[in-house]
Amino acid sequence: MCLPLILQPGEGPSVQIRTSTCTFKVTGKDTKNHFGLFEFVMEPGTDGASPHIHKQLTEIFYVVEGQVELILNQERISAAPGALMLVPENTPHGFSNPGTTRATLLIMFCPADSREQYFEGLAELTKNGRQPSSDELLDLMHRFDQYPVPQ
Template sequence: MSYPQPGRVDVRGLADHPLVPAGGGALRMVAPGAATAGRFGLVEYRLDPRSPGAAPHYHQTFSESFYVLSGQLTLYADGRWQARGPGDFAIAHERGAHGFRKDGDEPADFLILFTPGIAREQFFAELAELSRSGRRPTPEEMTAFYARHDQVMVDG
């Protein structure tokens, strides 16, 4: 019996994707698009209690999925906010309005999967830098920031 030519297997240890502060919590870029040849991007997110998370928005060129690992995460989907718990999954297809926040007194841990694997890590890196700097961008600067990262904000 013959086998196909062996493929490559990439392993990223925990030190390769440290947990870094992010607005209202912390995240780790488990598998950025650069590590997956653009096939997908995977982020582990920990949202602190009573954190605003991400206001309702949509993306035109990629989908974003959410899988709750622990705690209660409030997701915006189908025009309303709903609490979701461990094991719950949601996919926001292209142009599907979505958001997330943490309403309760315990943290929530969840995974975010982007397909295809656009360079979403740049979005999070820029947000973290804004937070660290303490600078408040103008509405025009935020509009340009969101446009650079294919994020269209909506009312919700």
């Protein structure tokens, strides 16, 4: 059963991934797995997600603040607040904050598919500045329908 939910700014479970904070605003548990909505805050000069695909997941990115570099297929787009990117399954995509100010993205996942567990795993692998191995990253990615795209 879905329950109504109100979260104020800064509320919701969150994880720290290097210099970025991912806050789980809505997860699959809240929506019968229909969708999830996360807030992703990146400090200046942050590499976000390198190009990858999802085989069963559609993603939507919405820039709330700052300049975000959105990657769609081979194209890199500088996106200002209000910009939106819809990414169907099997479409290479990624994002980063190469700028000099903090940037905030809203990321929506359909279906939700426990997506927060990927970000929790990534936070654990990178805790205290740790650099995970390629095998560790690939294992985590594959468990959550994420596959790297060669650049």
